[in-house]
Amino acid sequence: MTETKIALVTGANKGIGYEIAAQLAALGMTVVIGARDAHRREQAAKELNAESVALDVTEPETARQAAAWIDERFGKLDVLVNNAGITGGWGQEPSKVPLDVMRRVFDTNVFGVITVTNAVLPLLSRSAGARIVNVSSGVGSLTEMTGQYAAMPAGAAYPVSKTALNALTVQYAKELRESGILVNATDPGYCDTDLTEHKGFRTPAQGAAISVRLATIGDDGPTGRFFNDEGEVAW
Numbered sequence: 001m002t003e004t005k006i007a008l009v010t011g012a013n014k015g016i017g018y019e020i021a022a023q024l025a026a027l028g029m030t031v032v033i034g035a036r037d038a039h040r041r042e043q044a045a046k047e048l049n050a051e052s053v054a055l056d057v058t059e060p061e062t063a064r065q066a067a068a069w070i071d072e073r074f075g076k077l078d079v080l081v082n083n084a085g086i087t088g089g090w091g092q093e094p095s096k097v098p099l100d101v102m103r104r105v106f107d108t109n110v111f112g113v114i115t116v117t118n119a120v121l122p123l124l125s126r127s128a129g130a131r132i133v134n135v136s137s138g139v140g141s142l143t144e145m146t147g148q149y150a151a152m153p154a155g156a157a158y159p160v161s162k163t164a165l166n167a168l169t170v171q172y173a174k175e176l177r178e179s180g181i182l183v184n185a186t187d188p189g190y191c192d193t194d195l196t197e198h199k200g201f202r203t204p205a206q207g208a209a210i211s212v213r214l215a216t217i218g219d220d221g222p223t224g225r226f227f228n229d230e231g232e233v234a235w
């Protein structure tokens, strides 16, 4: 089995995921870009000298096939960054949000994380010290949504999906505690990407840095916790 670390980043064909892939590759890892848009996926892989695999996190069969491809090619996985995410658009007041928007956002941001994580868990278990990073958001923090984000418009889909992702992070960390696989959630901050319609004031590279840090922590590092650039984020 190769000594080089292998990392899978979902939704890595643009935005923060692309920058996470670039920064992990710069550290010497072999990065696999998992994304659904074939053209952008190939383009990103070429630019980053990375590998790429078709992956729609809402389609379990593509996750199974991506895992089989990584297994055949590398025989293990060291880092999984669950970055793929969608907002579901505007108009998410709980009294008005269409249920299909709720389902679509949860399908990608929560169930997609379970789908991909479980598909590659046997490969992560073969790594000497695997790391899972779930790219969450400060708007999913119950503390922050009633604190610094209290004045933000109410949103039932995106923020609630990230709250669920945070809880899921804790549950995976609990289950995997004895395995040496460390599982943490990250908040990239408000970044200039398609997702924010380029209103964010941080660059995607700045947003990527905290996930790269958590993807490369030592064996004595934290698990089941939530971080941004400034430190730990309250749940």
Ligand SMILES: NC(=O)c1ccc[n+]([C@@H]2O[C@H](COP(=O)([O-])OP(=O)(O)OC[C@H]3O[C@@H](n4cnc5c(N)ncnc54)[C@H](OP(=O)(O)O)[C@@H]3O)[C@@H](O)[C@H]2O)c1
Residues within 6 Å of the ligand: 010, 011, 012, 013, 014, 015, 016, 017, 034, 035, 036, 037, 040, 055, 056, 057, 058, 082, 083, 084, 085, 086, 108, 112, 135, 136, 137, 138, 187, 188, 189, 190, 191, 192, 193, 194, 195, 196, 200
């Ligand atoms: N930007 C911010 O300010 C901010 C703040 C906090 C948290 N975040 C989180 O950071 C992550 C990345 O966001 P971003 O701002 O970089 O957004 P982005 O530029 O819109 O990129 C999102 C990525 O996710 C992929 N994706 C969406 N649905 C997918 C699916 N079903 N299967 C596979 N890939 C899928 C997209 O691929 P396609 O090209 O195929 O659509 C794209 O590569 C998200 O989880 C987001 O919630 C962002």
